[in-house]
Amino acid sequence: MENINFGIDLGTTNSGIGKFQSGKVNIFKNPVGFRDTLPSVIAYRNGRILVGDKARELTSVQPENVFSSFKRKMGSEFSYHVPATQENKTAIDFSALVLKELINFVGDEKPTSAVITIPASFDTIQSNATKSAGYSAGLQEVLLLQEPIAACLAYANTQNISIDESKKWLVYDFGGGTFDVALVSINNRELKVIDHEGNNFLGGLDIDNLILEHLFCPILEKELGTDNLWKQMVSAEKGIYSKLFFELLYRAEEAKKELSIKESVYVELELELASKFIEFEITRQQFNELIHPKVEETVKLTKRLLEKNNVSNQQVERIILVGGTTYIPYVKEYLHQEFESTVDSSIDPTTAIIVGASYYAGTKTKQNLSTEKAEIKEEVPDQLRDVKLVYEVNSQDNEELLTGFVPNEFSGYYRVTRTDGGFDSGLISFHSKFNEFLKLVPKTSNFFHVKIFNKHQVLVFEQDNLSINHGIYNISGQPLPNDICLEVDDTLGTTYLERIFKKNDILPLSKKIYKTVSKTILKDSGAQLIINIVEGKAETSPASNLCIGYLEINASDLSANLLKGTDIEIDFEISESRDLTVNVFIDAINLEISQVFNASAKQVSIPKVRLELEKSLNNIDYEIEEFSINNRHEIVDRLNDLRLEIIELLKALIDIEDDLVTDKIYNIDERKRKAFQLYDDLVRRKNVIAEIEEYQAYKAEIKEDLLLKPNAKIEHVFNNIIKNEAQFLNSNQTSIIRSKTKELQKISHEMYYQHDESYVNLFYQYAYKEISDYSNESVARKHISNGERAIKNENYIELKAIISALYHLLKIKPKDYFEDKNGTLGLK
């Protein structure tokens, strides 16, 4: 038999839904706004039915179309008139809307049965009205549970408290707008509400108002030079202080929350009327004194409840807390002081009722209650087919129109929500066709969820992930034929390409990036910072691509030394006619350079071409040797040809040194790019694979070491290095993969030196050096002989000191392999 599992807290102010699953309760969050609870408020505006937060905020604008606290009218004949629709509604109708909204929080497996909580004060008619609301919302089976019992179950289950013995608990429920207290008897797993007390108009909001009136207003009156500020703010006549009231209310709520964890808080306010900011302190002591009368009022009601039932304080085994206001530490302290019982606040008081209702639902099996709800049972409606949704996939506007067409004279409702929780159209009635402007989050993809309901508000069509991109693509522009990249230094002394814009991105484009200076450039040193922007393929060598923007910032242009590690901000803009604008800003030395590169003028720097050619010669020589060893003669031949071509190009460069007129340099640049493309084709793939293999080897070695000798710190660093592995291993960029391998080597090195024995090897590296390498030979000999003795005695502390002393005696210190190399461009 299947259990009901779903528990619903249908509250006067807030409601929520949970499900008992695998021994615990999962609270469903509102897919719009992602909160645990839903304000029990309904509003009608612009043809929409709004439920929850957005409905509540309309209270001050059009109170006649906003309905809240309708739970108090459950089971009565009272009828609400809705001017916006000219309809009359009952508390059951509104409760059903809240329940439908809650059911909507649940993903795919919608509940057909649920436990709904009711106040202890509800009589049979009110209870039956709650059941009717549940059936109207589409539930086939509704079980009721009193709220105090739900709270007790929540505490008992989450803390495994025995409910076999006979005892009495108080359920103290201090919410946002109401206060209720119930006396519950527990005996042999049976929970029963003996009696209850309450005040329907006492809650957290009163406390916010108290803070505002008594703590904020006296200070503000002095600042603003006015009297009776509180009265002026809350008067029916809207005046200059009405806006201030809302800001103060927000600050009061924030201060209240903060005072629950801190002894004092500073409140900061912007007084637009006095054009200044003011700051003042509120202590928890002041706050406690302020709220004391309200808490005292709840205590009086609680004492009265105990007295009329002849129950002494000592007989109350536990007071359990429910409702957001019980977060305030003073409430708990004062209750403990007055009743001397255990005051239990171990679970979230705002969701305790939902948790308890769900635990209860987890123990109740579903029934076939066809008789009870037969009168309102409907057949499962057919799902709509042939619904057409028309919209633009790409947009530059803040809103984009969605039109829906449903054939066969369909009448019903639609609702569109954005999956990030920031947009909700509300429920809107329509006939055959609807139009809705969807609000878009700028410069990103927006996903929407469209639902269509029949006239009984039963879901008949659903479409997920309707996607509209904002500002990412301009539909009228041309696509980029190649990647646009910036050449940057790596930490190994070479360079690679960082993609700024992707091939097929649509023009115009703009992007801001932040880089750092990779080598110190001293003012007047003759060094330069090079910004080289190329068009081509990001995964190839920089020199094989076409330079479209080249900017040299010379040391002589600098107002101060440019230090390694300084931040550089670079803005790139490519217009529809493919003009590239580069704006470089270095805040540290207040340097700003802006340059436009025209698409028709090629950018070639002779020194840079020379440098690239010279560097490539070394690489080619190395590759020729490698391929020769592996007997790959056909590649060796082609590399030899390439070598000759590069030497020719270097010669040609010398010939045109003073040639400022002809376009020979462009010819050389073209030949150079072709040569580098060929080089890439011949060796790059092989090198990338070799780099990946080396990376994987280090990774496996470290993994194994960590398994044998776990080290949380190193494991954390290791996981950070390999985090985006798929991305960098597929980048085809040897230098990116090599940088990662270097990071792995660094931690492998660190792990190696965690073993004392490793220092023996290191010592012998120093001992076998030429004695003439040391600045003082006799001292060095002495250290070596002491070192050998230390090894014999396994005195590793001494050995480490000796190695350090030898290092300092070395005339030329060994280079740190792991130190980042200075870049050639100056940009990293």
Add this chain to the structure above:
Amino acid sequence: MKDIITQIFEIENKIKTEDFASFKRNFQRIYHELEQEGYIVVNPLHQPYDERDASVEANILNESGQSLKITKVLKPTIYKNENGNRILIQKAVVIVE
């Protein structure tokens, strides 16, 4: 993190308009770095009030309910990108007139 972002937002709003130019780049940089970490911060100031916009929590002053606009933002809207999905993690708290 959302509390830190709200503090940054408050600092930004406390700077006088005439002094703001010298801080502009710093704030751009902060928001850029936040975006790299997956946080998108939206300031809805001056936007028309829209009852469908669930990313703001509005306190509405103008009882006529006509041509309502957001005139003050006490907290910005914050979205977080997680595994390719964007979710709202903080609603803006705004005053509408």
